[in-house]
């Protein structure tokens with residue numbers, strides 16, 4: 001009896017909620033391809049051009065910018081990066097990237113849900129370089145043909161945003177999660193340097209501190225990963241010179 005009542009109630013709830021949910025408007029934002037991406041070397045692991053999703057700010061948010069960097073760990077050796085480039089979908093390529101995505105959370109345009117940023121210029125930068133946007137190697141990998149160019153993706157994407165009005169930003173926030181959070185930290189000073197002197201600029205890494213854990217259950221995997229960033233992706237140039245001048249790049253706590 002109780003079960004029947006419960007099932008009836010459940011059926012009623014399903015019937016009741018389904019049409020209501022269907023009515024909530026879904027807000028999709030179209031893709032922007034980075035201008036001259038190939039020419040600038042701003043390419044994913046598989047050599048496809050970088051892209052981002054951008055929605056223009058409105059009203060008193062028209063000169064404010066929120067830039068979100070997607071996360072997704074690192075690829076840490078030739079096989080690992082080749083697999084991302086070849087079988088990793090959007091983690092290594094824009095070949096089959098979605099032509100529009102839903103902006104949610106801090107990227108939402110809904111004032112009720114997102115009172116702080118709903119009318120800012122909002123940018124979602126997908127992650128397809130496997131190096132927290134720090135790789136910078138000219139030649140493709142001679143064995144796998146993979147390209148290590150995360151830093152160029154960051155720079156070329158910023159160029160695009162600057163020309164779309166970020167060069168007049170009054171407020172700007174660089175953020176991201178995980179590998180993207182780390183990238184928001186690594187690129188924070190660089191980001192600041194690209195913006196006008198009068199801009200108020202902040203960086204907000206979310207879960208972006210990658211700790212050296214040499215002795216974690218005897219595993220060397222973190223050391224391998226830090227070495228890969230430096231030696232495979234060629235990321236040393238993106239680290240602060242104040243750090244790399246006093247310790248080897250792979251020991252800088254990213």
Ligand SMILES: *[C@@H]1O[C@H](CO)[C@@H](O)[C@H](O)[C@H]1NC(C)=O
Pocket residue numbers: 046047048140145147
């Ligand atoms: C290597 O990748 C480039 C794109 O980055 C592509 O044009 C070229 O055909 C690839 N070469 C091989 C041998 O796969």
Ligand SMILES: *[C@@H]1O[C@H](CO)[C@@H](O)[C@H](O)[C@H]1NC(C)=O
Pocket residue numbers: 076077079080
């Ligand atoms: C490459 O990295 C992957 C992922 O960490 C790991 O499983 C694999 O054993 C590594 N391969 C080599 C040859 O080191």
Ligand SMILES: *[C@@H]1O[C@H](CO)[C@@H](O)[C@H](O)[C@H]1NC(C)=O
Pocket residue numbers: 024025110111112113
């Ligand atoms: C904004 O979000 C609120 C709360 O979730 C919702 O009730 C409202 O319908 C949304 N407005 C728009 C225009 O989507």
